[in-house]
Amino acid sequence: MxxxxxxxxxxxxxxxxxxxxxxxxxxxxxxxxxxxxxxxxxxxxxxxxxxxxxxxxxxxxxxxxxxxxxxxxxxxxxxxxxxxxxxxxxxxxxxxxxxxxxxxxxxxxxxxxxxxxxxxxxxxxxxxxxxxxxxxxxxxxxxxxxASPLLADWVRANVDAPLIIGPDSESEQWAGAIARLIGAPHAVFAKSRRGDRDVLIAASDLGAWKGRTPILVDDVISSGHTLANAAREIIDQGFPPPICLAVHGLFAAGAEALLREVGCRMVTTESISHASNAITxxxxxxxxxxxxxxxxxxxxxxxxx
Known part of the structure; x- marks a missing residue:
């Protein structure tokens, strides 16, 4: 051919x-x-x-x-x-x-x-x-x-003792798949949306996994508000700022700065060209x-x- x-x-x-x-x-x-x-x-x-x-x-x-x-x-x-x-x-x-x-x-x-x-x-x-x-x-x-197997490969190669967290129910398919592939625990938060940039996160109790590195997983980073709010909940429970791992890094205006202010590191695939691209x-x-x-x-x- x-x-x-x-x-x-x-x-x-x-x-x-x-x-x-x-x-x-x-x-x-x-x-x-x-x-x-x-x-x-x-x-x-x-x-x-x-x-x-x-x-x-x-x-x-x-x-x-x-x-x-x-x-x-x-x-x-x-x-x-x-x-x-x-x-x-x-x-x-x-x-x-x-x-x-x-x-x-x-x-x-x-x-x-x-x-x-x-x-x-x-x-x-x-x-x-x-x-x-x-x-x-x-x-x-x-x-x-x-892309979840590729995301799982990245976590396996770069993070010791990860804790995989989905910020909402829609993220379960990626968070659950990655956790199964690498044999790590995972949790999924609940989200209610009041507007494009106004979301409320109800966090699960993560106390059983203290000492692990939290990794927030989603398919898209767009406005960044869902991940930023979830990250604050994780930090409030005594964890370090999480790694934000996503398939697609859209990064609407202000999203990257918002996540950096919370202390998050961002990792994405190369589906959209961005400095966070680490997965080919x-x-x-x-x-x-x-x-x-x-x-x-x-x-x-x-x-x-």
């Missing part, structure tokens, strides 16, 4: 990691903006007959989506056999129902946009809250990868992409061996 990888701006390091693992060539897309902020996209590599993948994590998607769709259409028009998207962070999964009358169901609309231009999608731990599977809204092939995804993404390009991935949940 002839395959080629293309990086959208800001994804060069992740693209190089996938290329190193797979041995595939990297092509060149010239992407820039005109003075009026419209996007310019030019293909500078031959792709005729090749399976191609565009690497573009979709944090802050509104700044990226048009040039991404233009690039996909251009690759297909230039003779690519298939066009795939590797988006380790998948945006627009939050609005998975109409919470109020008249709201746009943006998760479905965004899925339709991407499915219209790509043959396949590879992503990591998307926010599947009310959807059982990405196939419910995406009409292309999808591979949804679990190249092998995980490359293997899944290869299976998908060869027609064997489909709409599956894949975890590393």
């Amino acid at each position: 002839t395959a080629m990888l293309f990086s959208m701006p800001g994804n060069e390091r992740l693209t190089a990691s996938i290329a190193e693992h797979t041995g595939w060539a990297t092509g060149t897309l010239e992407v820039r903006r005109f003075p009026d902020q419209e996007s310019y996209v030019r293909l500078r590599s031959g792709v005729s007959g090749s399976a191609v993948a565009v690497i573009c994590t979709l944090a802050r998607p509104d700044d990226q989506i048009m040039r991404l769709l233009f690039a996909a259409r251009l690759l297909r028009e230039s003779g690519a056999r298939s066009v795939h998207l590797v988006a380790p962070y998948l945006a627009y999964m939050r609005q998975d129902r109409r919470f109020k009358d008249g709201e746009a169901l943006t998760s479905r609309q965004f899925a339709q946009l991407l499915s219209s231009e790509f043959d396949g999608l590879v992503t990591v731990d998307p926010h599947l809250h009310r959807y059982a599977d990405l196939g419910e809204i995406y009409s292309m092939e999808t591979a949804s990868l679990a 995804l190249g092998a995980l993404l490359g293997d899944a992409l290869a299976r998908q390009m060869e027609g064997g991935a489909g709409r599956l949940r894949i975890t590393p061996e």
Whole structure:
């Protein structure tokens, strides 16, 4: 199989990691903006007959989506056999129902946009809250990868006597999986949300695990308020500031400073480029992409061996 990888701006390091693992060539897309902020996209590599993948994590998607769709259409028009998207962070999964009358169901609309231009999608731990599977809204092939084994490997290699803590019930799937994989105890707090940046944390009693290193685990660090409030509860119980371990480091404005003020160290995967990136995804993404390009991935949940 002839395959080629293309990086959208800001994804060069992740693209190089996938290329190193797979041995595939990297092509060149010239992407820039005109003075009026419209996007310019030019293909500078031959792709005729090749399976191609565009690497573009979709944090802050509104700044990226048009040039991404233009690039996909251009690759297909230039003779690519298939066009795939590797988006380790998948945006627009939050609005998975109409919470109020008249709201746009943006998760479905965004899925339709991407499915219209790509043959396949590879992503990591998307926010599947009310959807059982990405196939419910995406009409292309999808591979949804679990990063918890990679997070567990990092904890195993870097932390003695860890205590894994989920800040809320939704984080249980990551906290519980990591704890099982490394044989560590874990606890899950309860959260009530009063607004995007206003959350209350009800902490469990952690007294039985004094002397262990607390690690707060979540899928996304966004505003940072959930993790910061949970960290304060942990500190109040006599523990040192926890390590905040997450799959996706979105870091909305002020989030990083908020967590540093509490004393937290932040560790994330490279799904979104950030100084906290310490967990590589190249092998995980490359293997899944290869299976998908060869027609064997489909709409599956894949975890590393």
